[in-house]
Amino acid sequence: MLASLAGDARSYAVLLDEVARHLRSYFLRRLADGHRGDADDLVQDTLMALHTRRATYEVDRPFTSWLHAIARYKLIDHFRRHRIRATVPLDDAHDLIASDDGEGIADRMDVERLLQIAPEKSRDLIYRTRIEGQSIAEVAQSTGLSESSVKVTVHRGLKAIAARLKGDGHGDR
Amino acid sequence: MATDDLIARLAGDLKPVQPDQVGRRVAIGFGASLAVSSLLMYFWLGLRPDMMSAVWTWPFWVKLGYTFALSLAGIWAVKRIAYPLGRIRPHLVAIAMAVTALVALAIGQLSMMPPESHMPLLMGKSVAVCTLYITTLAMPFLVGAFWILRGLAPTRLTLAGAAAGLAAGGLGSLVYSFHCTEGGMPFIAIWYTLGVMGPALIGALAGRYLLRW
The missing domain is CATH 1.10.10.10 (Winged helix-like DNA-binding domain superfamily/Winged helix DNA-binding domain)
Structure with missing residues (x-):
């Protein structure tokens, strides 16, 4: 990302490619079965946002948390726009919470790269x-x-x- | 796959990001609105007629300091909330502290003055228009702040709108203080502060709809 901010188009393309794959699984995991088709739109939407708002990435902060904040915003915006309300019986609610481990995976990606x-x-x-x-x-x-x-x-x-x-x-x- | 095309297009469109591009956008947005709002004040309301003598009185400087402090905290809050995950609690605390300080000053002035002077100190001569004029002069700043935020990445839109409104209200009252001849601290503590809260409320309500990206 640092190279991309400086204008290195090749490393930017590599980064976006990796980000796109990561985002796809991020959105797929969070969309209900009937809405899986929206994942690609959301990925592209998020990539566009990442591109036009890349000035808001602060170089001394983790890239993944910035990316996730944008992806999360896009997902919530998508839910609002389509008035999707997740209704889950309370007994099953722990499934929702348990499935929200995307941040952990991303952190692990960072850690493994550092290693x-x-x-x-x-x-x-x-x-x-x-x-x-x-x-x-x-x-x-x-x-x-x-x-x-x-x-x-x-x-x-x-x-x-x-x-x-x-x-x-x-x-x- | 269309996503690959998009990636190729975005990579082709890549330009280096200037250092502190966000700060520059904030400066442009508020700078332009300052010009509009000042011109509006000058031609619509006019500078206070006793400007030359007023700069030698302390209420002029208290008004200026108060509105300047609110503006500064507001501008900083807008810049911070423009980032994803941006937090602005310290900025809001700073604004609350400025308001508290002025309220304390107002209570001090009331307690030192005889009771029959309390109403004039509270109501001044322009109570009917003060809050309304400040809100009007704040509107160019609110437009500017929304323009700033729409190009960046605020993720909490109501809060971002409120921050934009606080900055706009602070700057609007700063501009208004060059027209207003009131000098009573209670007057400023109530009506100026309301003039800042009005735009903040407007910003918070409008943010959810107008700041989407």
Whole structure:
């Protein structure tokens, strides 16, 4: 997105393509069976909005939350326009809440992309200790490394990510 | 697939975003409306006749400071709410604090003056028109603020409309303060503030319909 704001059309096209696929599944998950056909319209509508309002993306904030705010607005607008009221028996209401995990998936996309920055050796270790929540001892045992070297590797990996994030922030602005 | 065509077209249309393009839009929108509203005030109402001596009196500066503070907080709120997920609670708190400060000043003035002067302080000589004139002078700003927001991405339209109205009301009262000869703090605390709340209400009601994108 940062490259796109600077006017790089090729990375912009790549980004939009990825965003379009993501948006399609986002809308499909939220539209009732009878309205699935509207998903493509909504995707295109959202892409247009993203394009014309890209000046409102703030470079120091997560791209996905900005994108989701726009997609969510477009979805609500769509519901209003067509006077769609979701009526679900209260007993089934927890299904609605449980299905609203799109943000979590997007966050995971961000996290996994960030992990790619870390040196290969530490990637897996970070994933296990910081995301799956295994203890240092467990990881040390299953990989055959000593506990202290697991700690050091994880630490180095996180540092590499942090350094890259900081560098990115300054370089692109 | 049509979506691919759209992506190709959008990528072809890509121009680099200028730094602080949003801020520039806010400046253009309010700048243009300031010109319209000031001209409207000058030719329709006229500057206060005692302008030269008024700048040496403190009520003139309190009025200016109060309306300026409301305008500034309002403009900032419009800029913030123009972003998706934009929050404006601090801006609204700032506006509430300005109103509270002026109300305190008004109560102070009332308590120091003899009771028979209370009615003139509250009602002044222009009570019938003050709020109405401020609302009228605020309209160019409301149009400008809506123009700003329509090109950006507010996601809570009623709140965005209210912010636009608050900014418009603040700026409208700022322009009006160059015409108005009233100097009583209670007068300003009530009728100026109402003149700001009127456009805010109009903006909130209209935002839902006019700010859609």
